[in-house]
Amino acid sequence: MLTVLLLIVSASPQNSTCRFGQDNYLPPDIFKAYSCCACYNFMFRVPGGQNVGSAQCNPQTMMIESKSQQMTVQLEPKPSNRDKICSLVGSDSKCEEWLDCCQGSIDCCDHMIEEQKEDNLLTDGFCPSTWDTFRCWKRAEPNTSAHKTCPSFIISNVKNCVDPEIHYVERECLADGKWNANLSENFNESSYLRCVLPLDCLKVWQDARHYLEISCEILSLAFVIPATIIFLSYRNLFKQMRIKIHTNLFIALILFDSIHLIYQLRVRHPDLVTETVQNNSVECRVLNALTKFSVLSMFVWMLVEGFYLHWLMINTFRQPRLRLIIAAGWCAPTLITIVYALAMRLSKDFNFGCWLNGGNLAWIVNTPLIVCLAVNIIFLINILRVIIPKIVHKNEPVYYRKAVKAIAILMAPFGLSLIFTLVSPDSETDYETKLQLDLIAAAVLHSQGFIISIVLCYTNAEVIFHLRKTLGRYITCIEDRTRQDASMMTGVTHLSTGRSSLNAGTDKTLLASTSHTEVNEAVKQRLLNETSNNNAEYPS
The missing domain is CATH 4.10.1240.10 (GPCR, family 2, extracellular hormone receptor domain)
Structure with a gap:
C-alpha cells in the first residue's frame, strides 16, 4: 500500500x-x-x-x-x-x-x-x-x-x-x-x-421467516409436550415398545423446538444478528452446535421409527433390544455434534461468524441427515410394497382410504418433507424463489412437532380410548359428587322441615296447655266467689 x-x-x-x-x-x-x-x-x-x-x-x-x-x-x-x-x-x-x-x-x-x-x-x-x-x-x-x-x-x-x-x-x-x-x-x-434502499425488501423476507419459525416452534411445543405427558402418564401405553420409541421422538422434537426458539431469540433475531455474528461469542457457537444436535436427534429418531416398523414386518414375533435402540438414538447425534464442533473450533477458515458459514464442514452434519432420509425412503418403499397389495386389492372403497391413511401415517415419522431443507435453489441465481422455498421449508421443518404429535398421539386409537376412559371417570366422579351433594342438600332440607314441624307442634301444645289451665283457674275462682257469697247470705 x-x-x-x-x-x-x-x-x-x-x-x-x-x-x-x-x-x-x-x-x-x-x-x-x-x-x-x-x-x-x-x-x-x-x-x-x-x-x-x-x-x-x-x-x-x-x-x-x-x-x-x-x-x-x-x-x-x-x-x-x-x-x-x-x-x-x-x-x-x-x-x-x-x-x-x-x-x-x-x-x-x-x-x-x-x-x-x-x-x-x-x-x-x-x-x-x-x-x-x-x-x-x-x-x-x-x-x-x-x-x-x-x-x-x-x-x-x-x-x-x-x-x-x-x-x-x-x-x-x-x-x-x-x-x-x-x-x-x-x-x-x-x-x-x-x-x-432495496435491501429493506430483503429484510422483510428475513423478518417474515424469523417470526414464522418462532410461531411454528411455539405451536409445536404446545402439542408435543402434552402428547409426551400423555404417553408417560398411562402405564398400559408406555410399556409398549413403539410408544417408548414415540416418546423418545417427541423428546427429540421438544429439544429441537426449544433450542431453535432460544437460537432465534438470542442469535438470529433481526435486531441482534449483525452484532452477534461479529462478536462470535462462545454462547452463539454453543447454541449453533446445539441446533445441529437437535436436528440430528430428530432425524435419527425418525429413522428409528422407520427401522422399528420395518423390523415388525420382518420379525413379527421378536422385538428388537430397546436399550440398543435408545443408545443409538441419542449417542449417534451426540458423537456427530462433537466432531462437528471440534472441526469448526480448530478450523482457521470457519471459526468465525457464530459458525453460520460452515463451508465444507457443514457436510459433517448434512451427510448423516441425507443418509437418514435415504434409508427411511428405502424402508418406506419396502413397507408400502407389502402393505398396498393387502389393502388396495379389495373391491370396497374403504380400503383405498385406508391405503392413503397408511401412507400419510408413514410419511410424518419418516420426515420426507424435510427434504426441502436440504434442496434449495442457488441464492445467487434465483433468490426470490429461494426465499419462497425457505419459508415453506421453515414452516414444514419447525411444524414437525405439531404434525407428528397429531399423527402418532392425538389420532391414535389407543390414546383416544384411554383419554375417553379417563374423561369418563372424571365425569362419573363429578356426577357422583354432584349426587352426594344433592343427597346431602335433600337431607338437610328434610331435617330443617322436621325441625320446623316439631317447633310448630310444641308451640301449639304449649298454647293448648296454657289455655286449659287458665280455664280451670277461672272456674275455680268463680266457685270460690260463689261459695263466699252463699256464706254471706246464710250466716250460721
Whole structure:
C-alpha cells in the first residue's frame, strides 16, 4: 500500500494517467492492478460473510489474506489467476462479478487515455472522467448530474425490488468543474445510498421467516409436550415398545423446538444478528452446535421409527433390544455434534461468524441427515410394497382410504418433507424463489412437532380410548359428587322441615296447655266467689 501511495503522489497528470477516486492519477498499469484489487476488497470484505479477507494491493501483485492462508496472485487476467482467486471466493457467480468489475476498470482507463490523446489535457472546465471503484464516469459539464445503474453485487439478492427510476448511483458536477466530494463520504464522490434502499425488501423476507419459525416452534411445543405427558402418564401405553420409541421422538422434537426458539431469540433475531455474528461469542457457537444436535436427534429418531416398523414386518414375533435402540438414538447425534464442533473450533477458515458459514464442514452434519432420509425412503418403499397389495386389492372403497391413511401415517415419522431443507435453489441465481422455498421449508421443518404429535398421539386409537376412559371417570366422579351433594342438600332440607314441624307442634301444645289451665283457674275462682257469697247470705 505504501508503494502505491508514493506512486500516486509522484504520478504526473501530464502523462497518460487514469483517475481513480478523488484526484488520484495513476499510470495505466498501476491503475488496472490497484482498481482490480479495490474491486475485490469492496465486494468480499464482509464481516462473518465470505471466507476471504482483505487484499493488500501493490503495483505488481495482490496478496489475499484468507482466514487460513495467504495467496500472492498476479493481477494479469490469466485463467490460472482467476481459478486461484475464484476457488478462494468459493462462488463462480461472485467471482464473475469481480472479474466484470476488473474489466470495467480497465475499459474505463482505456477511455480516459483516449480522451487525453484527443484533447492533450486532463481538464477543460468539465468534471474529469474517473473510476470510483465500481463505476466509470465520463466527463461531465458543470452544474449537471449523472446517474448509473446499481452494481449487481449490491442488488443481486433483491433485483425484483429494484426500481431503476428510484434506485441508482448518482454523481454531481459542480460549477467549478469539480465533482461534488460531499455527496458521499465513502464512495469517491459517488453516492450509492439509493442502491442500499432495496435491501429493506430483503429484510422483510428475513423478518417474515424469523417470526414464522418462532410461531411454528411455539405451536409445536404446545402439542408435543402434552402428547409426551400423555404417553408417560398411562402405564398400559408406555410399556409398549413403539410408544417408548414415540416418546423418545417427541423428546427429540421438544429439544429441537426449544433450542431453535432460544437460537432465534438470542442469535438470529433481526435486531441482534449483525452484532452477534461479529462478536462470535462462545454462547452463539454453543447454541449453533446445539441446533445441529437437535436436528440430528430428530432425524435419527425418525429413522428409528422407520427401522422399528420395518423390523415388525420382518420379525413379527421378536422385538428388537430397546436399550440398543435408545443408545443409538441419542449417542449417534451426540458423537456427530462433537466432531462437528471440534472441526469448526480448530478450523482457521470457519471459526468465525457464530459458525453460520460452515463451508465444507457443514457436510459433517448434512451427510448423516441425507443418509437418514435415504434409508427411511428405502424402508418406506419396502413397507408400502407389502402393505398396498393387502389393502388396495379389495373391491370396497374403504380400503383405498385406508391405503392413503397408511401412507400419510408413514410419511410424518419418516420426515420426507424435510427434504426441502436440504434442496434449495442457488441464492445467487434465483433468490426470490429461494426465499419462497425457505419459508415453506421453515414452516414444514419447525411444524414437525405439531404434525407428528397429531399423527402418532392425538389420532391414535389407543390414546383416544384411554383419554375417553379417563374423561369418563372424571365425569362419573363429578356426577357422583354432584349426587352426594344433592343427597346431602335433600337431607338437610328434610331435617330443617322436621325441625320446623316439631317447633310448630310444641308451640301449639304449649298454647293448648296454657289455655286449659287458665280455664280451670277461672272456674275455680268463680266457685270460690260463689261459695263466699252463699256464706254471706246464710250466716250460721
